[in-house]
Amino acid sequence: MDIFHLNEHGCQAWKSNGSPQDGMVWIDLPYQHSIEEINPVWRVEAERLLHIQIEDLHLQDARNPQHPSYFDSTHAYQMLIFRGVQQRTPHRDEQLSQKTIRLRTRPTVFFISARGLVSLRPADSRSFAAVRARIQDASIRCPNSPQDLALRLMNSMVDRYLELRQPLTDQLEQWQRELLDPRQKFTNWFSLLESRMEIRKLENLCEEQYEAIQEWRDEHLEVTDEHGSVHRLPSDHLLVRVNDLMEHIQRVLNHARRLEASVESAVQLHFSATAYRTNEIMRTLTVITAIFMPLTLITGIFGMNFDVIPGLHTAWGFWLTIGGMALIAVVMLFVFRMKRFFDDRPER
Secondary structure: EEEEEEOOOOOEEOOOOOOOOEEHHHHHEEEOOOOHHOOHHHHHHHHHOOOOOHHHHHHHOOOOOOOEEEEEEEOEEEEHHHHEEOOOOHHHHHHHOOOOOOEEOOOOOOEEEEOOOEEEEOOOOOHHHHHHHHHHHOOOOOOOOOOHHHHHHHHHHHHHHHHHHHHHHHHHHHHHHOOOOOOOOOOOOOHHHHHHHHHHHHHHHHHHHHHHHHHHHHHHHHHOOOOOEEEOOOOOOHHHHHHHHHHHHHHEEEHHHHHHHHHHHHHHHHHHHHHHHHHHHHHHHHHHHHHHHHHHOOOOOOOOOOOOOOOOOOOOHHHHHHHHHHHHHHHHHHHHHHOOOOOOOOOO
């Protein structure tokens, strides 16, 4: 557990037993494998430094590793669960291989009060490490409110999602090439279905995030206290940051939907191409059958068991019959060629 004091002078580690008189407090709680492993002693520190009493139901939600993105609030604080994708960018050979890019999601929980922020997040989160390093190095302006700090952290998390766009796009382009390749038969339908399920998982994740952030924004736009008075967002830059975060989530959501539509289009094109090739084969077989039908008829006539058949005992009967059959075949081929039965484009 790391505790920081943020004010206009910067960000410093807070080791005092009391609460600071100015600025705000950031209690950062990383976990290695599951959010359930976090020591519940942080609740006591949050109550001591932030002067808030965290509800038991909110504590249960925060310790639930499968909880979706969610927002709730009390008079003392706001709780925001923001599920993120595990930040691992596949190598190029993995992107183009038959292995499906799997998305693993993990929760990040924020408790936001007037005096500070509590964050429960994965220990290997590059977003938190980057934001904290930039704040401590004074490379960016120190956040002036807990809401501002939470928005910067979530914005960095969503920006990491954009790294997934190119690997997913490359893999789906590989699926499209294999689906539409006429030289080989596509049989890896299970992997394609898994890829589509992963895209749907990303789409559902973005929708949950968008709804949670939208509820948080609505909470800031209009808040009614116990006296019945309405408070609105005190500064416009926070609203701009919220809208920017929602716009980034919407970009990822739109990209996931485009990828899903591309997969659907590729599958439809695959079946259309398969149906076209089947029609071509059936057309060729139909032409061959039509050519051999009169020849089969002639052969059947001379195969009848009659004693007297004209031309049966003629010396040139066999060759005349063969020549007539060949002439019929050539004439029918010529007629079919004139009708353009062998061309890809139909006759106009």
